[in-house]
Amino acid sequence: MVPLADLFNHKTGAEDVHITSVSSHHESDDDSDDDSNNGNDYSDADISEDGNGQLSQDLDKNSHGDMDMECPPAPEEEPTVLEMILIKDVKAGDEVYNTYGNMGNAALLHRYGFTEENNPYDIVNIDIELVLEWSNSLFSNRHSRARVGMWRRLNYSGCVSQDSEYFEISYDGEPQLELIILLYIMLLSDDAYHILDLAASTEQDYNLDMLLSEKEKLQEAPTPELSKDLMVTEGVCKALLELADIRERLYGPNSIRDDIETLNTCRCSEDRKLYYTLILRVCERRILEKLRRYASLKVEAFGRKKGFTRRDIRV
CATH class of the missing domain: 3.90.1420 (set domain protein methyltransferase, domain 2)
Known part of the structure; x- marks a missing residue:
């Protein structure tokens, strides 16, 4: 677990803080030279929210021993830092929330062992x-x-x-x-289905919108919204x-x-x-x-x- 990242409970769509990673480019050249002379290098600690809303950490610590000064570390190996950003005002005494991502209760229960009432992402x-x-x-x-x-x-x-x-x-x-x-x-009635079957067999780009267009005598193929209305x-x-x-x-x-x-x-x-x-x-x-x-x-x-x-x- 990333230190301090687990201090906050999850709240869907109402988080108070964001946790992200920032590359530490602010380090001076002298500091970089000192690190090289010490022979220690730490690769990126990539701490971010993945597609499932979970905090992930990829730490790769390598000891290189005596480093050739003519081969400096690649830019992608510069260390990163964890940054917590307060995205809205929080009153003193109120609980501060993070978010694990926008997901329904079934996903929350499966991954984290809890659920929320009135979760707008529930399905x-x-x-x-x-x-x-x-x-x-x-x-x-x-x-x-x-x-x-x-x-x-x-x-x-x-x-x-x-x-x-x-x-x-x-x-x-x-x-x-x-x-x-x-x-x-x-x-679909058997007649309409056979028309669709024949059209789909003979025209490579035929789709349901074309059938609906013919059915409703529309000038152009309907939009997805119109298609849904026609099919409901x-x-x-x-x-x-x-x-x-x-x-x-x-x-x-x-x-x-x-x-x-x-x-x-x-x-x-x-x-x-x-x-x-x-x-x-x-x-x-x-x-x-x-x-x-x-x-x-x-x-x-x-x-x-x-x-x-x-x-x-x-x-």
Whole structure:
């Protein structure tokens, strides 16, 4: 552990200090000569935050003995120093926080053994196997496999980690675009699917936007935002509601209210593991509630649109 770097607890998106490394170029030439004459050289102590938000340290201490004065150390071997920067005012007596990076509770629990309530980077994963479970409940296995194959032919895929493919539901309950596209393809009519299949087989650069463009009689291929709007059909929204229920079953028979009641009576000091696990469960299940709300509101909007159309026809 880097000295002093572990003094601060983590707080997502609300850190008070940044810890970084700075090359010590301020050393004088005389100091550099003295170091060379002493025959000791220390390479960079590279202390920084990596892509996972973890502090990493790479110390390489080498003793060179008698050093040839005609071969000075390369610039990259100059020593660096650890620098702590206060990025905002902190009141006296308040706790000072660092950050381990922007990550959801599952990653925090796996890497550091704790979780946070109201973590804006929290997500819920829906494995592609659950999507296939939903699809096979409505269609044949052959149908499901063919639609997934088409989705991949169009160069789409989910997130992959440790040989597991999944889709992310954001903190706000919005599903990953690749999941919406897969559900859309799953629900295409046979005629529309055959058109897409033929086009994908004969045109190398054909993509789903082109099908949507033809469907909506648009002048240009739609933007990603427009594509998402066109693919979030009533059927896709109902599929999202069913997927939320399938994912919810993985938590067992206890309801989210049961988990909240257990969390309210659990003390971190007495059972740290249970406490942080309950936070993870409750936060993930709240995201699933937001996913249901996202899909339900759109289904209601489709219903209102249909109702307006029928009234308009009767008039």
